[in-house]
Amino acid sequence: xxxxLNIIELPKDDYKGGPSSLxxxxxxxQISKVIIDAAWENGIAPEQIAKMSGIGCSSKTPAxxxxxxxxxxxxxxxxxxxxxxxxxTNRDMQFxxxxxxxxxxxxxxxxxxxxxxxxxxMVYIIENNGVYGLTKGQYSATVEKGSAKRKAEANEQAxxxxxAMAINLGCTFVARSFSGAKKQLTxxxxxxxxxxxxxxIDVISPCVTFSNNDESFKSYGYVKDNDVExxxxxxxxxxxxxxxxxxxxxxxxxxxxxxxxxxRLETVGSNHDPSDAVxxxxxxxxxxxxxxxxxxxxxxNNEPKTLDEWLDLSETPLANLNEDELRxxxxxxxxxxxxxxx
Amino acid sequence: xxxxxxxxxxxxxxxxxxxxxxxxxxLLHTMFEMGVPVSGKNLFPSNISxxxxxxxxxxxxxxxxxxxxxxxxxxxxxxxxxxxxxASIEPGTVIIYNSDVKMPVELDDVIAYPIPMTKMARxxxxxxxxxxxxxxxxxxxxxxxxxxxxxxxxxxxxxxKGKAAAIELNVNASNMGREYFRENFExxxxxxxxxxxxxxxxxxxxxxxxxxxxxxxxxxxxxxxYPITPSSSVAEGIISYLPELRTDSDGKMxxxxxQAEDELAAAGMVVGAGWSGGRGMTxxxxxxxxxxxxxxxxxxxxxxxxxxxDINRVGPSTGLPTRTQQGDVSLLYEASHGDTxxxxxxxxxxxxxxxxxxxxxxxxxxxxxxxxxxxxxxxxMNRWICKGFEYPEKMNRGKVIHTKEELERIGNFxxxxxxxxxxxxxxTLPGSGLEPILYRGTGHDEDGxxxxxxSVYVDNMERLKRKIDGARTELPQPVLREEVEQExxxxxxxxxxxxxxxxxxxxxxxxxxxSQCRVRALPLSPxxxxxxxxxxxxxxxxINRDGQMYGILRKELPIxxxxxxxxxxxxxxxxxxxxxxTDKILEKLEEVGA
Numbered sequence: 059x060x061x062x063l064n065i066i067e068l069p070k071d072d073y074k075g076g077p078s079s080l081x082x083x084x085x086x087x088q089i090s091k092v093i094i095d096a097a098w099e100n101g102i103a104p105e106q107i108a109k110m111s112g113i114g115c116s117s118k119t120p121a122x123x124x125x126x127x128x129x130x131x132x133x134x135x136x137x138x139x140x141x142x143x144x145x146x147t148n149r150d151m152q153f154x155x156x157x158x159x160x161x162x163x164x165x166x167x168x169x170x171x172x173x174x175x176x177x178x179x180m181v182y183i184i185e186n187n188g189v190y191g192l193t194k195g196q197y198s199a200t201v202e203k204g205s206a207k208r209k210a211e212a213n214e215q216a217x218x219x220x221x222a223m224a225i226n227l228g229c230t231f232v233a234r235s236f237s238g239a240k241k242q243l244t245x246x247x248x249x250x251x252x253x254x255x256x257x258x259i260d261v262i263s264p265c266v267t268f269s270n271n272d273e274s275f276k277s278y279g280y281v282k283d284n285d286v287e288x289x290x291x292x293x294x295x296x297x298x299x300x301x302x303x304x305x306x307x308x309x310x311x312x313x314x315x316x317x318x319x320x321x322r323l324e325t326v327g328s329n330h331d332p333s334d335a336v337x338x339x340x341x342x343x344x345x346x347x348x349x350x351x352x353x354x355x356x357x358x359n360n361e362p363k364t365l366d367e368w369l370d371l372s373e374t375p376l377a378n379l380n381e382d383e384l385r386x387x388x389x390x391x392x393x394x395x396x397x398x399x400x
Numbered sequence: 401x402x403x404x405x406x407x408x409x410x411x412x413x414x415x416x417x418x419x420x421x422x423x424x425x426x427l428l429h430t431m432f433e434m435g436v437p438v439s440g441k442n443l444f445p446s447n448i449s450x451x452x453x454x455x456x457x458x459x460x461x462x463x464x465x466x467x468x469x470x471x472x473x474x475x476x477x478x479x480x481x482x483x484x485x486x487a488s489i490e491p492g493t494v495i496i497y498n499s500d501v502k503m504p505v506e507l508d509d510v511i512a513y514p515i516p517m518t519k520m521a522r523x524x525x526x527x528x529x530x531x532x533x534x535x536x537x538x539x540x541x542x543x544x545x546x547x548x549x550x551x552x553x554x555x556x557x558x559x560x561k562g563k564a565a566a567i568e569l570n571v572n573a574s575n576m577g578r579e580y581f582r583e584n585f586e587x588x589x590x591x592x593x594x595x596x597x598x599x600x601x602x603x604x605x606x607x608x609x610x611x612x613x614x615x616x617x618x619x620x621x622x623x624x625x626y627p628i629t630p631s632s633s634v635a636e637g638i639i640s641y642l643p644e645l646r647t648d649s650d651g652k653m654x655x656x657x658x659q660a661e662d663e664l665a666a667a668g669m670v671v672g673a674g675w676s677g678g679r680g681m682t683x684x685x686x687x688x689x690x691x692x693x694x695x696x697x698x699x700x701x702x703x704x705x706x707x708x709x710d711i712n713r714v715g716p717s718t719g720l721p722t723r724t725q726q727g728d729v730s731l732l733y734e735a736s737h738g739d740t741x742x743x744x745x746x747x748x749x750x751x752x753x754x755x756x757x758x759x760x761x762x763x764x765x766x767x768x769x770x771x772x773x774x775x776x777x778x779x780x781m782n783r784w785i786c787k788g789f790e791y792p793e794k795m796n797r798g799k800v801i802h803t804k805e806e807l808e809r810i811g812n813f814x815x816x817x818x819x820x821x822x823x824x825x826x827x828t829l830p831g832s833g834l835e836p837i838l839y840r841g842t843g844h845d846e847d848g849x850x851x852x853x854x855s856v857y858v859d860n861m862e863r864l865k866r867k868i869d870g871a872r873t874e875l876p877q878p879v880l881r882e883e884v885e886q887e888x889x890x891x892x893x894x895x896x897x898x899x900x901x902x903x904x905x906x907x908x909x910x911x912x913x914x915s916q917c918r919v920r921a922l923p924l925s926p927x928x929x930x931x932x933x934x935x936x937x938x939x940x941x942x943i944n945r946d947g948q949m950y951g952i953l954r955k956e957l958p959i960x961x962x963x964x965x966x967x968x969x970x971x972x973x974x975x976x977x978x979x980x981x982t983d984k985i986l987e988k989l990e991e992v993g994a
Contacts, residue, residue, distance in 0.1 A: 128839075129837070131841070132671070139660070146656035150831065151830060369658075373652065381619065
C-alpha cells in the first residue's frame with residue numbers, strides 16, 4: 059500500500075499530534091481532526107504554521123494536532139496579543155489559533171476585539187460549547203437565553219454572539235460551523251487558511267460532559283435538528299485548475315481567496331451573499347429569534363490591509379534580520395550626537 | 401553686597417498648559433550653553449491645562465543636580481498658588497512676579513520686582529498674551545542674572561525648531577522683559593550667572609529619550625505600548641526616531657510599533673515577539689506592571705526573552721501619577737505569582753539610560769527571560785547633562801539554534817535541557833522546522849512536554865534559579881567609592897546618583913566620611929556583599945517608604961551581615977533633596993550608635 063502524500067509530498071501523519079486527553083466524544087477532537095485534514099490537504103508546510111491558544115479545554119488541543127509545528131499555549135484570554143507579537147516578528151508564518159467561548163467571550167474579549175480591529179493575519183477558531191469545561195461546567199457568555207446545561211436551571215442572561223460582534227468590527231472572514239458537520243467545517247477551515255487577514259470560525263462544539271443534554275442549545279442533538287446551513291461549500295485549492303472542476307447544476311458563487319484558491323458556494327437555503335454584512339447580521343438575529351444556529355460563511359471581505367501590511371514591515375521577517383540590519387551605524391549615532399550638541 | 405555666582409535655586413510657579421515649559425527649557429538651555437552646571441526639574445500635575453506647575457532650576461558650581469534646599473529666586477505667575485508659594489519663602493528671596501495677576505506681595509524682607517507681564521505681552525500679541533508672558537519673565541531673569549542674549553536667542557530657535565514667527569515673537573518678548581527691568585529697577589540682589597567653559601561634548605537630554613535611542617540601537621524589532629505617564633515619552637521617542645534610523649534598503653520598517661489595547665496586551669505582544677525570535681519591548685509604569693504580571697510569570701517560566709521598561713511614578717494605585725519614586729523595586733524583582741526572580745537594570749545616569757537600553761535586549765536573549773529597565777520620572781522626564789553615548793558592543797542573541805548541523809553538534813537537544821551547566825538551554829525558533837514544541841506555562845519536562853512530576857518541577861525551578869543567579873556577576877556591576885575609614889557605607893541605586901554627591905558633602909561637613917556602593921542591577925552582585933562586609937554600618941538609601949532594596953538585601957545577605965544594614969527610605973514625590981536624606985542618615989546613625 060502506498061502512503062498518500064499531499065501537494066508538498068508529505069504524509070498526513072506529518073500533520074498529526076499527540077493523543078487527546080479530552081473527554082471521549084468531545085467535539086473539540088473532531089475540530090482537531092479537521093485542522094489536520096485542512097492543513098494537510100492545503101499542503102501547508104508544518105514548520106510554517108504556528109499553533110496558538112489560550113487556556114481551557116479547547117486551548118489544550120494544539121498538543122493534539124500538527125506535532126511538527128511550533129506552538130504556544132499562552133495564558134487565559136490573551137492568545138491574540140501573543141499572536142500579534144509573533145505575527146509582526148515573523149510575517150511569513152501561518153497562525154492557526156484555537157480558543158474557547160470562555161477564553162474569547164469573557165476574559166479575552168478585549169483582545170479578540172482588537173485582533174479583529176487590526177486585521178491580524180490569523181485563523182481564529184473558537185470551540186464554542188457554552189460552558190467552562192475545565193473548571194467543571196460553569197456557563198460561559200455565549201450560552202443562549204433559555205438554554206440549560208445538564209441538571210441546571212436555564213441561563214437567563216443575554217448571550218454574546220461572537221460572529222455578530224466580529225462582523226460589526228469589520229472582521230474580514232466570519233464563519234460559523236458545527237463540529238459534527240465535517241464537510242462544511244473542512245471547507246471553511248481550508249478557506250480560512252487561504253485567507254489573508256483575521257478569519258474567525260466560531261465552531262459549535264458540544265461538551266459531552268456538561269451540556270450535551272437536549273435542553274442545551276449546543277448539544278449534538280439540538281444542533282443537528284436546528285442547523286440552518288447558508289450554503290454548501292466546495293474548496294478548490296490553488297493547485298487544482300478551476301476549469302477541471304465540475305460546474306454545479308444549480309446557482310453558485312465563487313469566492314477568490316488570497317492564495318489563489320476558490321471557495322465555491324452553492325445555494326442551499328438562502329441567497330445570502332457573504333459580502334453583505336447587514337444580510338449576515340439579519341441571518342444571525344433571525345436564527346437567534348427562532349432558537350436556531352445559522353452556519354456557513356457569513357461574511358467575507360478581502361480588501362482591508364492586514365496589520366503587518368499597514369505597519370509597512372520589511373519583506374524579510376523581522377526575526378530573520380541580522381545585526382547589521384537591526385542596528386543603526388556608528389555614523390548614525392555620531393551624527394545624532396552632533397545634532398544634539400549643535 | 402557680595403555677588404553669588406552660579407550657585408542658587410530658582411522656582412517658577414505657573415499654570416499648566418500656558419506654554420511655561422517652553423520658556424523654562426529656554427532658560428535651562430541658555431544657562432547650560434553658557435557652561436553653567438545646571439539642572440531643571442519639572443513638577444507638573446496630572447492635567448492638561450490649568451492646574452499648578454512648578455519648574456525648579458538650580459545652578460551649582462559644584463555640579464549638584466538635586467533641587468536645592470531652599471529657593472533663592474521665586475517667579476510668581478499663578479494666582480492659584482500665589483499665597484502658598486509666598487508662605488514658604490525665606491527672607492532675602494528675590495521675587496519676580498506678574499503684577500497683572502493683581503495679587504499682593506506683602507513681605508518686607510524680600511527683594512521684589514513686580515512686572516506687568518500680561519500687559520506687556522498683549523502689546524506683542526493679544527491672543528497669545530498668556531503664553532508670551534512666560535518669555536517676559538525669561539527676559540527679566542536674563543537681565544537680572546546676566547544671561548547672554550545671543551545664546552538665549554539660539555535656545556529660542558532650538559525650542560521652536562526654526563519656526564520663524566514663533567522665534568521672533570519669543571525673542572521680542574525676552575527683549576521686552578530685559579528692557580523693562582533695565583528701565584525700572586536697580587539690581588538689588590546678589591545672584592548672577594557667569595559663563596564657564598563648556599565641554600563641547602555635553603548636551604541636554606531626557607532619560608526617556610536616551611532609553612528610546614538605546615532601544616533603537618539595541619535592535620528592537622517590536623514596541624508594544626499603552627500610554628501612561630511617565631513612560632509614554634520612551635515609546636514616543638522610539639516612534640520619532642524609527643523613520644530615520646530603522647528602515648531597510650526598500651524603505652520598509654525593521655521595527656513594528658503597536659499601541660496596544662491595554663498593558664496586558666502590550667506584555668503579551670512582547671512575549672509573542674520574543675517567542676518568535678524578535679526583540680520585543682514595552683514601556684510602562686507601576687500600574688502597567690501590575691497588569692503585566694501574569695505574562696511576566698509566563699515569560700519567566702516558559703523562558704521567553706522580552707524587555708520591559710518601568711518608568712516609576714508614585715504608587716500605590718494611581719498614586720501621584722506625575723511625581724517620582726523608587727517604589728516598584730520589589731514588585732519588579734519578584735513580579736508574578738509563584739517563585740519568580742527577574743533581572744532588573746538600574747541606570748543612574750543619562751549615559752546608562754542609553755547603554756541599558758541596548759544591553760537589556762542582550763541580557764533578555766542571553767538569559768531567555770524578561771529583563772526590566774528601571775527608570776523613574778525624575779531621570780526619565782527631566783533634562784540632564786549628557787557627555788555622549790558609546791556605540792554598543794556586538795549583539796548577543798543567545799543560544800539560538802539555526803541549522804540542523806548546530807543541532808547535531810550540541811546533541812541531546814531538549815528545549816529545557818541544561819547542556820552547558822549554566823541553566824541556560826538552547827532554543828529553536830518557529831519557522832525553522834527544527835525541534836518544534838508547544839510552549840506552555842504549565843509544568844514541563846526537559847523536552848517541553850507537559851509534566852506534573854514533583855521531581856521534574858523541582859529540577860526545572862532549581863535550574864531557573866541557577867540561570868538567574870548566574871547573571872549576578874555578568875550584569876552591570878556596582879560602582880564603588882570607598883573611603884579608607886570604612887566605617888559607614890551607603891548603598892543606593894538609580895536616580896539617587898544625582899543627589900548622592902551633595903549628600904556625601906553634607907555628611908562630610910559633619911565629620912562623617914562614608915563609602916558608597918551604587919547598585920546597578922538585580923539580582924545583586926557579590927560585590928554588594930563584599931561592600932557590606934567591609935563596612936561596620938551600612939545604610940540602604942532609597943526613594944520609597946518601606947526600604948524595598950533593603951528588604952532584598954536582608955533576604956539575600958548572609959545572616960551575620962544583616963544586623964549591620966539599616967534602611968533610610970523616604971518618598972514625597974519630589975526629586976530627592978540632599979538635606980532631607982542627609983538628616984535622615986544622620987538620625988539613623990545616631991539611633992544605632994554608629
